[in-house]
Amino acid sequence: MKKLVVGLVQHKAGESMEANTDKNMEGIREAARRGAGLVVMPELHRSRYFCQSEDARFFDWAEAVPGPSTERFGRLAKDMGAVLVISLFEKRATGLYHNTAVVLDRTGEVAGTYRKMHIPDDPQYYEKYYFAPGDSQFRPIATSVGKLGVMVCWDQWYPEPARLSALHGADVLVYPSAIGWEPADEAGEKERQIDSWVTVQRGHAIANGIPVMAANRVGFEPNPLGGSEGIDFWGSSFVAGCQGEIISRAASDREEIVMAELDLGASERVRRVWPFLRDRRIDAYTDLVRRYGGQ
């Protein structure tokens, strides 16, 4: 049975990007030491989640891709012999920024990038201000451990990109994330939210017969400009197999390195027994490319 050990780094982010990055790298080293051939980081892991407010000063935090971070994490990928999925605030051009995942192969080279396609804009998640919608499409990134269907956070609520990734050959779905609770929400609502976040992604694994990995940040971060209560990031990073079964899941309240062993033959077996791809009614799906109804 061919196996791939994978790791998710679930970290808190402090105010110092340099200290965060050092901690990120130490988390990656630990996952790799424990055998991970693929390590996934949370969304925008080098900084606090600045999208809680709209402020042009935060554009100073953006960087070129490829650039200093891909070089630094690339060296680490090579040192550890592991494929890394990192998440950067990309400055593509003056006035043009993206929320970008980068896949570094174990050679240290950039295997591919993915610019977040579905951009949220909700109280405390003002991402439409910071990030232009990606023009990456949903094309898995080929690496030495398989084809990674890399998406980012808000994408994870959508069945379409997961399906498109699978139809383009993804072996696994990968979601760097930054999602949490409003501290004032009542307990039942918090439970429904976190459960729906896990469940909808498990659904993508099931519908497509491939595993899913979601790495989330954890811990409370105040709104840097005030004006709201801040976000209590709910952690719960997880790996699910290609029947949606949870293989590993982190706690919601502490830093963790989540390790899991993926059975690389499972998709072949599961898709034979549950041949969903065979029966798609592509003649009847046209309205999926419309906003609503038949218009």
Place this chain on the structure above:
Amino acid sequence: MKKLVVGLVQHKAGESMEANTDKNMEGIREAARRGAGLVVMPELHRSRYFCQSEDARFFDWAEAVPGPSTERFGRLAKDMGAVLVISLFEKRATGLYHNTAVVLDRTGEVAGTYRKMHIPDDPQYYEKYYFAPGDSQFRPIATSVGKLGVMVCWDQWYPEPARLSALHGADVLVYPSAIGWEPADEAGEKERQIDSWVTVQRGHAIANGIPVMAANRVGFEPNPLGGSEGIDFWGSSFVAGCQGEIISRAASDREEIVMAELDLGASERVRRVWPFLRDRRIDAYTDLVRRYGGQ
């Protein structure tokens, strides 16, 4: 808070279609007496699940729609003042059969029909032999209790029809089902299968912000022609709310009338907080209408 009480009739099917139908109707009466304004039946509830084998004799069991069953269940719908979703083996023309769900409004009239679009064909589920693929598209059926996004069984594994139903205005997703275990499967595999069945449908509720109702048959049915072990239908009919939360779920081993109260204002609230429909990247979904890759 506007509420709708709904019911699912989880029944075993015996050899007599007449006795099954009587029991179906008694189940509907009970659900309606307990307050249900909408009652959903399992797939092909009037008979045993004959698709375990391919045999032309079973075409004798098919009937016209509208026809004797829509008339009989229509009268019941009117008597009980409830909307019914029933599931029939339809003879549309000589040599042309469908697996058809019929929605009967509380007036007793046919509100609409849905001919199963995704047809499975797997050992013990030889449906491609019996049923022509439906040409219904995915258009919710308007009733006095709301617009019902009616699909049937195998459809439930696909995110596309659920999404299309939502984009065409469905207030709730409804799945008559007939699914079970191979008796010889080991316990872990059985658990993964039933959990994936519930989870992928909860995922549809979450991704679309509307409730889902799945009515399944229950109990062991031998293969009528022998040659296989039969199917142990796993019941577990359930109702989930528009955050995917389970409201009611039946056991996997006995007949039950599953009752649930749907909060008809929940979708409005949930879709405001989780505005997935706003951010769909319809410019990037074109390959969803292709079989695989970009071809």
